[in-house]
Amino acid sequence: xxxxxxxxxxxxxxxxxxxxxxxxxxxxxxxxxxxxxxxxxxxxxxxxxxxxxxxxxxxxxxxxxxxxxxxxxxxxxxxxxxxxxxxxxxxxxxxxxxxxxxxxxxxxxxxxxxxxxxxxxxxxxxxxxxxxxxxxxxxxxxxxxxxxxxxxxxxxxxxxxxxxxxxxxxxxxxxxxxxxxxxxxxxxxxxxxxxxxxxxxxxxxxxxxxxxxxxxxxxxxxxxxxxxxxxxxxxxxxxxxxxxxxxxxxxxxxxxxxxxxxxxxxxxxxxxxxxxxxxxxxxxxxxxxxxxxxxxxxxxxxxxxxxxxxxxxxxxxxxxxxxxxxxxxxxxxxxxxxxxxxxxxxxxxxxxxxxxxxxxxxxxxxxxxxxxxxxxxxxxxxxxxxxxxxxxxxxxx
Amino acid sequence: xxxxxxxxxxxxxxxxxxxxxxxxxxxxxxxxxxxxxxxxxxxxxxxxxxxxxxxxxxxxxxxxxxxxxxxxxxxxxxxxxxxxxxxxxxxxxxxxxxxxxxxxxxxxxxxxxxxxxxxxxxxxxxxxxxxxxxxxxxxxxxxxxxxxxxxxxxxxxxxxxxxxxxxxxxxxxxxxxxxxxxxxxxxxxxxxxxxxx
Numbered sequence: 001x002x003x004x005x006x007x008x009x010x011x012x013x014x015x016x017x018x019x020x021x022x023x024x025x026x027x028x029x030x031x032x033x034x035x036x037x038x039x040x041x042x043x044x045x046x047x048x049x050x051x052x053x054x055x056x057x058x059x060x061x062x063x064x065x066x067x068x069x070x071x072x073x074x075x076x077x078x079x080x081x082x083x084x085x086x087x088x089x090x091x092x093x094x095x096x097x098x099x100x101x102x103x104x105x106x107x108x109x110x111x112x113x114x115x116x117x118x119x120x121x122x123x124x125x126x127x128x129x130x131x132x133x134x135x136x137x138x139x140x141x142x143x144x145x146x147x148x149x150x151x152x153x154x155x156x157x158x159x160x161x162x163x164x165x166x167x168x169x170x171x172x173x174x175x176x177x178x179x180x181x182x183x184x185x186x187x188x189x190x191x192x193x194x195x196x197x198x199x200x201x202x203x204x205x206x207x208x209x210x211x212x213x214x215x216x217x218x219x220x221x222x223x224x225x226x227x228x229x230x231x232x233x234x235x236x237x238x239x240x241x242x243x244x245x246x247x248x249x250x251x252x253x254x255x256x257x258x259x260x261x262x263x264x265x266x267x268x269x270x271x272x273x274x275x276x277x278x279x280x281x282x283x284x285x286x287x288x289x290x291x292x293x294x295x296x297x298x299x300x301x302x303x304x305x306x307x308x309x310x311x312x313x314x315x316x317x318x319x320x321x322x323x324x325x326x327x328x329x330x331x332x333x334x335x336x337x338x339x340x341x342x343x344x345x346x347x348x349x350x351x352x353x354x355x356x357x358x359x360x361x362x363x364x365x366x367x368x369x370x371x372x373x374x375x376x377x378x379x380x381x382x383x384x385x386x387x388x389x390x391x392x393x394x395x396x397x
Numbered sequence: 398x399x400x401x402x403x404x405x406x407x408x409x410x411x412x413x414x415x416x417x418x419x420x421x422x423x424x425x426x427x428x429x430x431x432x433x434x435x436x437x438x439x440x441x442x443x444x445x446x447x448x449x450x451x452x453x454x455x456x457x458x459x460x461x462x463x464x465x466x467x468x469x470x471x472x473x474x475x476x477x478x479x480x481x482x483x484x485x486x487x488x489x490x491x492x493x494x495x496x497x498x499x500x501x502x503x504x505x506x507x508x509x510x511x512x513x514x515x516x517x518x519x520x521x522x523x524x525x526x527x528x529x530x531x532x533x534x535x536x537x538x539x540x541x542x543x544x545x546x547x548x549x550x551x552x553x554x555x556x557x558x559x560x561x562x563x564x565x566x567x568x569x570x571x572x573x574x575x576x577x578x579x580x581x582x583x584x585x586x587x588x589x590x591x592x593x594x
Contacts (some may be wrong), residue, residue, distance in 0.1 A: 110473075119472035120469055120472070337461065350457070389519060
């Protein structure tokens with residue numbers, strides 16, 4: 001065993017002490033912060049003006065809609081017949097120490113015909129990328145893994161659009177195991193790269209909208225703090241907002257507060273109010289394309305076991321009460337099967353995931369193909385060494 | 398019965414093998430079925446009797462066991478997920494160029510070999526002699542009494558009706574020789590294969 005566990009005993013003890021202290025500190029502050037939700041209620045003119053000022057400074061908080069921010073909406077009825085789609089992706093990143101340079105993306109998807117009495121339709125679509133244009137950027141460097149993640153995310157949404165277009169005969173909910181704000185769009189170095197990445201993604205949202213499906217991204221254990229930022233903003237004076245410094249320095253009262261902790265009042269089946277994401281990426285790109293990302297929190301658990309999820313939807317779902325209720329009810333119904341997270345998303349992940357054994361088999365396929373071409377593939381000595389030592393040390397007393 | 402592909406081999410030894418199977422219930426093998434697996438690069442076929450069918454759970458299914466599930470979930474778990482029925486087979490003979498031999502095969506089948514049902518003609522030919530009953534009676538893994546009774550009944554069932562009683566009486570005499578030192582056991586098996594039962 002390489003990891004000397006006994007050497008970490010004190011650090012693990014300190015870690016648990018630290019976690020307990022942090023929780024106690026949060027517990028002291030949270031009642032007052034939660035009370036702020038009630039003081040806001042339906043956002044008034046002054047708060048909205050302050051939000052607009054903050055957005056001009058690229059503040060990334062939650063923008064209230066017409067719903068009271070502390071509202072809780074009960075579980076709507078679930079139609080007898082609904083198609084629930086889900087897609088998820090996984091990948092093998094390029095490995096310069098491997099037998100060949102390539103990467104692989106595998107998309108798993110499921111069409112769950114709720115009320116159909118039929119077995120769901122499932123599929124896995126693997127793609128391997130090995131051309132220079134796939135692997136290298138214009139400056140000759142290998143593409144960063146974030147771009148591979150972005151391509152995977154694009155394909156997940158395109159898969160949902162394709163499945164939704166194939167059957168428009170019944171109401172359809174399409175679910176992704178992530179937020180709808182493409183992660184790459186939050187971190188790409190330039191607006192041009194963001195726009196290039198978002199083009200196909202926004203087109204898939206167009207297709208989903210056109211065929212009448214309701215799309216939603218599901219985030220378990222969310223770490224977002226958009227509503228917490230809104231509450232912080234509500235405590236600031238206008239001149240403090242205009243000075244920006246206060247706006248971006250979370251005060252001690254709001255430190256480490258996430259939205260997750262604010263909505264623990266939701267009972268099983270209830271959703272929170274809807275908010276619009278104030279993220280600059282959302283306002284610059286998604287909103288301009290008619291897909292501004294909105295979100296709400298949903299307790300998809302049961303009595304005795306809460307399960308708070310963050311649900312992201314585009315504006316055309318958020319503003320269409322029938323679609324919104326369909327998303328709300330479908331997610332709760334799906335979570336009922338698997339005790340807190342949608343069944344279809346668990347299955348889509350299962351269909352997408354590339355296991356260690358499958359990766360090994362694929363690498364053997366590649367090696368075999370290279371050998372048949374007269375090549376002599378080999379892994380680097382470093383990779384070989386890792387393979388030799390990965391099973392752990394042997395101790396000889 | 399016509400030949401039906403059942404699944405692929407998971408593990409094996411000369412005394413038997415286990416294969417995975419995900420075909421629908423109606424076509425799934427049953428206790429006492431005669432099946433065959435290729436061995437020795439196709440030179441032999443190992444004939445066996447199904448003696449156990451096991452369905453494993455996994456972490457995904459376990460929490461759903463007590464839930465009120467939609468029909469679609471049950472169909473998804475049964476039809477789509479790659480969770481096989483594990484079928485255990487007792488080797489009772491093999492077929493080579495010379496015909497059927499009652500005894501352990503020279504080599505076991507290999508991983509992922511295809512397992513098929515024996516046709517009625519094959520079962521009839523294999524059970525012309527009754528030496529295979531000894532391997533069942535001496536098996537430590539299989540429930541021998543149940544398997545002896547079911548195997549003999551299967552062998553009788555593939556014969557024309559006029560021959561069945563004669564076959565069962567002949568098999569009964571063989572079993573009497575095999576189990577003569579354990580009369581209670583013999584009685585239990587014979588009571589299961591009585592011609593007029």
